[in-house]
Amino acid sequence: MGGSEVGDPGTPNPGTVGNQASKLPYIVYKEQFMTQRTRYFMFGSALVVVLGLGVGAVAYYNGNLPLKSRVGPEEFAYIPADATAVAYANVSAIMGSQFTQKLREVLPTGEEKAKLQAEFGIDIERDIDSVVAGTNGAGPGENGIVLVRGRFNQGHLEALAIQHGGLAQDYKGKKLIVFGNQYAGRDPVPGQHPFAAVAFLEPGLIAFGDRTAIERAVDANATRQDVTKNAELMKLIGEVQTGSDAWVVGNFDSLKQNANMPAEIRQHIPAVQWLAVSVNVNGGLNGVLRAEARDEKSGEELRAVVNGALAAGRLVSGQDKRIEAMLNAVQVSGIGKTAVLSFTVPPEILDIINGFAGMKHLNEGGGK
Amino acid sequence: MTANRRTPGTLFAALRVFDISLGDMLWSRRTVFMGLVVGLPVLLAAIVRLFHELGAPGMRINNAAVTGPIIFGLMIWVFFVRFSVPVLGVFYGTSLIADEVDDKTITYLFTRPIPRGAVLLGKYFAFLACTIFVVLPSVVLVWLLIVPIGGSLGASFLDLVKDLALLALGLAVYGAVFAMIGAAMRRPLLVGLALVFVWEPLVMALPGYLKLYTVAYYLQGLVPHAMPGGSTMNLIQSIFQETPNFGRAMFTLAAIELACLWFATRAIERREYVLEQ
Numbered sequence: 001m002g003g004s005e006v007g008d009p010g011t012p013n014p015g016t017v018g019n020q021a022s023k024l025p026y027i028v029y030k031e032q033f034m035t036q037r038t039r040y041f042m043f044g045s046a047l048v049v050v051l052g053l054g055v056g057a058v059a060y061y062n063g064n065l066p067l068k069s070r071v072g073p074e075e076f077a078y079i080p081a082d083a084t085a086v087a088y089a090n091v092s093a094i095m096g097s098q099f100t101q102k103l104r105e106v107l108p109t110g111e112e113k114a115k116l117q118a119e120f121g122i123d124i125e126r127d128i129d130s131v132v133a134g135t136n137g138a139g140p141g142e143n144g145i146v147l148v149r150g151r152f153n154q155g156h157l158e159a160l161a162i163q164h165g166g167l168a169q170d171y172k173g174k175k176l177i178v179f180g181n182q183y184a185g186r187d188p189v190p191g192q193h194p195f196a197a198v199a200f201l202e203p204g205l206i207a208f209g210d211r212t213a214i215e216r217a218v219d220a221n222a223t224r225q226d227v228t229k230n231a232e233l234m235k236l237i238g239e240v241q242t243g244s245d246a247w248v249v250g251n252f253d254s255l256k257q258n259a260n261m262p263a264e265i266r267q268h269i270p271a272v273q274w275l276a277v278s279v280n281v282n283g284g285l286n287g288v289l290r291a292e293a294r295d296e297k298s299g300e301e302l303r304a305v306v307n308g309a310l311a312a313g314r315l316v317s318g319q320d321k322r323i324e325a326m327l328n329a330v331q332v333s334g335i336g337k338t339a340v341l342s343f344t345v346p347p348e349i350l351d352i353i354n355g356f357a358g359m360k361h362l363n364e365g366g367g368k
Numbered sequence: 369m370t371a372n373r374r375t376p377g378t379l380f381a382a383l384r385v386f387d388i389s390l391g392d393m394l395w396s397r398r399t400v401f402m403g404l405v406v407g408l409p410v411l412l413a414a415i416v417r418l419f420h421e422l423g424a425p426g427m428r429i430n431n432a433a434v435t436g437p438i439i440f441g442l443m444i445w446v447f448f449v450r451f452s453v454p455v456l457g458v459f460y461g462t463s464l465i466a467d468e469v470d471d472k473t474i475t476y477l478f479t480r481p482i483p484r485g486a487v488l489l490g491k492y493f494a495f496l497a498c499t500i501f502v503v504l505p506s507v508v509l510v511w512l513l514i515v516p517i518g519g520s521l522g523a524s525f526l527d528l529v530k531d532l533a534l535l536a537l538g539l540a541v542y543g544a545v546f547a548m549i550g551a552a553m554r555r556p557l558l559v560g561l562a563l564v565f566v567w568e569p570l571v572m573a574l575p576g577y578l579k580l581y582t583v584a585y586y587l588q589g590l591v592p593h594a595m596p597g598g599s600t601m602n603l604i605q606s607i608f609q610e611t612p613n614f615g616r617a618m619f620t621l622a623a624i625e626l627a628c629l630w631f632a633t634r635a636i637e638r639r640e641y642v643l644e645q
C-alpha cells in the first residue's frame with residue numbers, strides 16, 4: 001500500500017481499521033498513490049519514452065539532428081536538393097581491392113593511365129579517393145556535376161586549364177575555370193552543349209560539369225539546401241550506402257520524362273519509380289540492383305519479368321557451364337513494391353576469362 | 369457506522385487494487401526476468417552501435433547492406449513481437465490470480481467489500497503499467513542506438529510510434545487472454561506456454577483459416593517492418609502469410625481484449641477457489 005501511520009482516532013477515514021470506541025491509536029490508511037520508488041521508476045521510464053519520442057519528432061519535422069550519423073559522403077553538401085540521381089564511388093577502396101588487381105591482369109590499361117598522369121599529374125590509383133556525381137534530370141541540358149576528392153596540384157591544374165582555353169572566374173568566393181567560345185555570356189545557347197567548367201571548391205575537392213551546375217552546387221552549399229534535404233532520395237541512399245564501394249540511386253520517373261526519349265520506349269519501360277544499384281568490391285564483385293515500383297502490382301510484375309528473363313537466359317545458354325554459373329550467381333527477391341536482383345562475380349570468373357584470353361593469344365601466336 | 373459505509377465502485381476498487389499490485393509486481397523477482405528479456409535487445413543494440421562507431425564493416429545479407437532501420441525492424445520482430453510481448457503476457461497474465469491462490473492470500477482480497485472482478489481488473493491494469501513502462505523504454509533505447517547506423521531517426525520516427533502503439537496493444541491483448549486463462553484454469557502457465565510456443569507458431573505456419581484464432585495473426589499484421597527471413601519457420605510463414613487490414617486487425621484485437629476481460633471477471637465472480645491446506 002501507499003503506507004500507513006498512527007492516526008488521530010477522532011478523524012473519520014475510509015479504510016480505518018480498529019476499535020472506534022476505544023481511545024487507543026489505530027491505523028489510518030495514508031492516501032498516497034504508489035510508493036516513492038515506484039513513482040520514481042514510472043517517472044524515469046516515462047521520461048525515456050518521452051525524450052525518445054521528442055528526439056524522433058524533432059528529427060521528423062526538421063529532417064536533421066546532430067545525433068544521427070551522417071548519411072552519405074561530405075560532398076553531398078554540394079549536390080542540390082532537387083537532384084534526381086546521385087552516384088558515389090570509393091575509388092581508393094575499389095582500386096586497392098583484390099578484384100581490381102585481378103581485373104588489371106585481364107584488362108591492362110596502363111597507356112591511358114600513364115597519359116593522364118603525364119598530362120595532369122594525377123595517378124588515379126593513388127591520388128583520387130572518391131567520386132560523387134549528381135544530376136537533376138536525364139537530358140543533355142540538365143545540370144550534372146561530378147565531384148572528385150583527392151590530392152591534386154591545384155596550381156598545375158589551373159595553369160593547364162587556362163592553357164587549354166579556359167577563363168578563370170570567381171563565383172561567390174570559389175574559383176571557376178570556364179570553357180567555351182562565348183563564356184562571357186551567362187546563359188547557354190539552346191541545343192548547344194552548355195559551357196563546361198571546373199571549380200576548386202575546397203582543398204582536395206574539384207567539381208566538373210557545366211557552369212550552371214557548378215554555380216548551383218556552390219549555392220546549395222551556401223544555403224544548405226543540399227541533397228540531404230531530399231528525404232526520398234536520402235532514404236534510398238541510407239539503404240544502399242552501408243558496406244558499398246559504389247552506388248547509384250535515381251528516380252526512374254525523371255528519366256522517363258526526358259523529352260528526347262521516344263514514346264514507344266517510354267511506354268515499354270516498367271512502372272519503376274526508384275532504382276538503386278550498389279556494388280561491393282573485395283575478392284569478388286557483389287552487387288545489388290533494387291527497383292521500387294509504383295505499387296505492389298507493378299512490383300509483382302517487375303519480379304515476374306526479371307525471373308522470366310533469367311529463365312530465358314538459362315534456356316538460351318544451353319549447356320554452356322560459364323553462362324549457367326553466371327546466371328546461378330544472380331538471385332531475384334523482393335516483397336511488395338520492391339524487386340531486388342543480387343549478383344556475385346567471383347574472382348574465379350576473371351581467372352576463367354584470363355585463361356580464355358591467354359589461350360586465344362596463344363592460338364593467334366601459333367597461327368602466325 | 370457500518371450502515372453508513374458504501375461499497376466502493378468497481379473502478380475505484382480496481383484502482384486501489386492497482387495501487388497495491390503495481391508495487392508488488394514491479395519489485396518482484398519476475399521483474400528481474402522481465403529486465404533480462406527486454407534488456408538483452410538494448411545490450412545487443414549497444415554492442416552493434418559500438419562496433420559501428422569503431423569503424424567495423426557493415427553487416428550484409430545476400431550481398432545487401434543491412435542498415436540500422438532494417439536491424440531495428442528485425443529486432444522488433446524477433447525480440448519484441450514474437451518473444452517479449454507473448455512471454456510477458458503469459459508470465460504476468462496467468463499469475464494475476466494464480467499467484468494469490470498459490471500464496472493462499474486470495475481470501476484476504478475476496479473478503480474486502482469490493483466486487484471480485486475489480487481485483488482482477490486492478491491487477492490487470494497493474495500488469496499493463498508494469499510491462500508497458502519496462503518494454504517501451506527498451507524499444508526507444510534500441511531505436512536511438514540502432515537506427516542512426518546508415519539510417520535517419522526522422523525517416524523511421526513514424527515506424528517507432530507504430531511499434532510502441534502495437535507493442536502496448538499486444539501486451540494488453542495477450543495480458544487479457546492469459547488473465548482469463550489464469551482466472552479460469554487450474555494450470556494456467558502450462559496452457560499459456562503451450563498457446564504461445566506451440567499453437568500460435570504452428571497455426572501461423574499452416575495454410576487455412578486456423579490462424580484467425582490467434583492473437584499473433586492480427587498483431588503481426590500491424591507491424592510496419594518486413595517479416596524477417598532466414599529460418600525455415602519464417603520462410604513457411606512468409607509463404608502462407610496473409611495480412612488482415614488495419615481496421616479488421618484493430619477491431620478484432622479490441623474485441624479479443626474486451627471479451628477476455630469480461631470472461632475473466634465473470635470467471636472470478638463465479639468460481640469457488642478452494643485453497644489446498
